[in-house]
Amino acid sequence: MLERQRRKNTTAVTFVLPGGDPPGPVSVVGTFNGWQPGAHVLQARSDGTRAxxxxxxxxxxxxxxxxxxxxxxxxxxxxxxxxxxxSRLNT
Known part of the structure; x- marks a missing residue:
């Protein structure tokens, strides 16, 4: 799931997944971080998801x-x- 908050010149995109599916650490990788694994690791949130x-x-x-x-x-x-x-994301 994607959550977006538009700002003046940027869009804050929150990448959200269920807490344990798939198990273990998960990164979001893409054109915005040079496809570098580990650059944006999803972290646990209080609602049981990670983002x-x-x-x-x-x-x-x-x-x-x-x-x-x-x-x-x-x-x-x-x-x-x-x-x-x-996946494709338009900001």
């Missing part, structure tokens, strides 16, 4: 995926669409 917020340039398109333990890559069903094998 990370990334400030992205407004009016742009980004490709991203999640990377879980065991080299498990997966997409976000709530994304704005698909960009090849990746």
């Amino acid at each position: 990370v917020t990334v400030a992205l340039p407004a009016k742009a398109t980004h490709a991203f995926r999640y990377l879980a333990a065991g080299d498990y890559w997966f997409n976000d069903a709530g994304a704005d669409g698909q960009d090849g094998p990746n």
Whole structure:
């Protein structure tokens, strides 16, 4: 799930997943962080989910995926669409 908060020149995007599915650490990787695993690791929230917020340039398109333990890559069903094998996000 994606949560967005528009600001003047950026959009704060919060990437949200259930607390334990998939198990272990999960990162969001994409064009906005050079596809670098571990750059944006989702952290536990009090409501039982886990999330990370990334400030992205407004009016742009980004490709991203999640990377879980065991080299498990997966997409976000709530994304704005698909960009090849990746999820697509429009800010």
